[in-house]
Amino acid sequence: MMQVKSVTRIFGQKAALDDVSFAVEKPGFVGIIGRSGAGKSTFLRVMNRMTDATSGSLMFDDRDVLALEGGAKRAWQSQCAMIFQQFNLVPRLDVVSNVLHGTLNRRSTLASMFGFWPDDDVLKAFAILERLDIAEQAAKRAEALSGGQQQRVAIARALMQDPKVILADEPIASLDPMNAQVVMDSLRRIHDEDGRMVIANLHTLDTARRYCDRVIGMRDGRIVFDGTPDQLTTGVARDIYGADASFNEGATSTAIETLGTEGDDAYAQSMMA
């Protein structure tokens, strides 16, 4: 259903993506891992057409989405919803209005500005919030919610678009372990129940192993690993992160039981830097 062929993105002298190719046969739950600067965000942004590729193609259901323009490009962006580390909600706006913003691409600006939402859309927004277990927060301002709740609102906004694909750029990087788990459980459930493809950039190995069907490892803009969670051994992870024998994978973990010493935290920070 998706073939990424030789996708390259050059910024100045640097290839953020360097000849990236892979295929996805069925809508899976794919994790992308790699140290900071590996090209993970650039890939998601190229796929969603927020950033243009320098060369290459990305065939999705037999059309090259990197070549789409105008209305066709906007339609693709709506089928390929994106969620971000910092949630990107409108903080002062109530939760349900934030969710309704997921329909903006098919609504007139004027109607949206004055808050005229069709009843069907409002009902749909509440049903999605219910599904994500945050319907009781619907009337609150987004800024009054915890990070984990805000990220679930962002997922709800994405679902309003009824997307084929959800791209998640470090969706749990700003969350504590408990909230991280709730958000990842929600994404996995949406994938399992709706059959939507999820591609998530993740900064912790245990999350990639636990939630993904397939893990892609990137280093310096290139794919250096593509396999199942079982194949993602500590040695493989060390290669992906470009770390030496002192690599301690517990330090890249957000799992409650492996959150550890200050030393580990310092190591994790150095890996992200």
Ligand SMILES: Nc1ncnc2c1ncn2[C@@H]1O[C@H](COP(=O)(O)OP(=O)(O)OP(=O)(O)O)[C@@H](O)[C@H]1O
């Ligand atoms: N708009 C841009 N202009 C110039 N360079 C960029 C731009 N966007 C990304 N880069 C560079 O491309 C490389 C890949 O960046 P990217 O953000 O994709 O990495 P990443 O793996 O997502 O890292 P992080 O986890 O820190 O977001 C980096 O060297 C980065 O500095």
